[in-house]
Amino acid sequence: MRVTAIPAFRDNYVWALHDDRSAILVDPGEAAPILAWLDSHHLKPVAILVTHHHADHVGGIRELAARHDLPVYGPARESIPGRTHPLAGGETINIEALGLGFQVLATPGHTLGHLCYVGQGALFCGDTLFSCGCGRLFEGTPAQMHASLARIKALPGNTLVYCAHEYTLENIDFALELEPDNPALLLRFEEVRALRGKPSVPVSLSTELATNPFLRCEEALVVVAAAQHFGTPLQPGLEAFAAVRRWRDER
Ligand code: ZN
Ligand code: FE
Numbered sequence: 001m002r003v004t005a006i007p008a009f010r011d012n013y014v015w016a017l018h019d020d021r022s023a024i025l026v027d028p029g030e031a032a033p034i035l036a037w038l039d040s041h042h043l044k045p046v047a048i049l050v051t052h053h054h055a056d057h058v059g060g061i062r063e064l065a066a067r068h069d070l071p072v073y074g075p076a077r078e079s080i081p082g083r084t085h086p087l088a089g090g091e092t093i094n095i096e097a098l099g100l101g102f103q104v105l106a107t108p109g110h111t112l113g114h115l116c117y118v119g120q121g122a123l124f125c126g127d128t129l130f131s132c133g134c135g136r137l138f139e140g141t142p143a144q145m146h147a148s149l150a151r152i153k154a155l156p157g158n159t160l161v162y163c164a165h166e167y168t169l170e171n172i173d174f175a176l177e178l179e180p181d182n183p184a185l186l187l188r189f190e191e192v193r194a195l196r197g198k199p200s201v202p203v204s205l206s207t208e209l210a211t212n213p214f215l216r217c218e219e220a221l222v223v224v225a226a227a228q229h230f231g232t233p234l235q236p237g238l239e240a241f242a243a244v245r246r247w248r249d250e251r
Pocket of ligand 1: 054110127
């Protein structure tokens with residue numbers, strides 16, 4: 001199985017899992033670049049996986065589904081155009097054309113029905129986790145997002161994280177405010193800068209655990225940095241997470 005990033009809009013990635021004939025598309029936000037890519041690689045789309053209802057993740061579904069007969073998996077509790085397979089999290093789905101299975105994780109926070117898909121050592125996490133960042137809390141609470149990120153943290157460290165946006169450099173800029181001396185973060189900064197705009201994802205979960213402040217809210221230095229910023233003592237964990245998220249929002 002190969003995974004290819006199809007760029008969409010300004011900074012979205014539509015992930016395509018494929019062999020030489022068939023492709024699964026994750027979060028097809030706009031149809032045109034996907035149809036062009038499928039065409040040039042002579043691939044047939046066989047399934048769509050949707051993480052959440054935002055337009056930049058679902059905008060291309062109708063056109064793809066009009067041209068191809070394919071299942072559309074997505075959160076049951078959100079309005080997803082063309083959805084054929086509603087999911088709540090906890091299911092396993094099988095895409096037979098490619099012989100691939102995925103575990104479905106409920107990860108509310110960015111939206112209330114947000115799902116992640118885990119399989120073949122990969123995590124397709126939509127707008128829940130970004131490299132060195134996490135999604136804004138448009139619908140959920142800090143407690144929901146903190147619990148969702150804990151679910152992701154429990155996956156094997158060698159899991160490759162496929163985020164839906166290229167936000168890494170601006171996220172690192174913020175992460176360095178919290179942990180200016182974190183060697184793993186400084187190394188990641190150098191690596192991403194050297195990419196000069198090429199995709200910085202996928203990234204291993206172990207790298208994220210060492211660099212992403214939203215996954216590091218139990219770490220003393222992160223807790224202290226947030227407490228100093230807000231001038232108030234903070235408990236490690238959820239309380240620190242909520243403060244770091246608010247700091248990022250206000251920045
Ligand atoms: Zn979103
Ligand atoms: Fe998005």
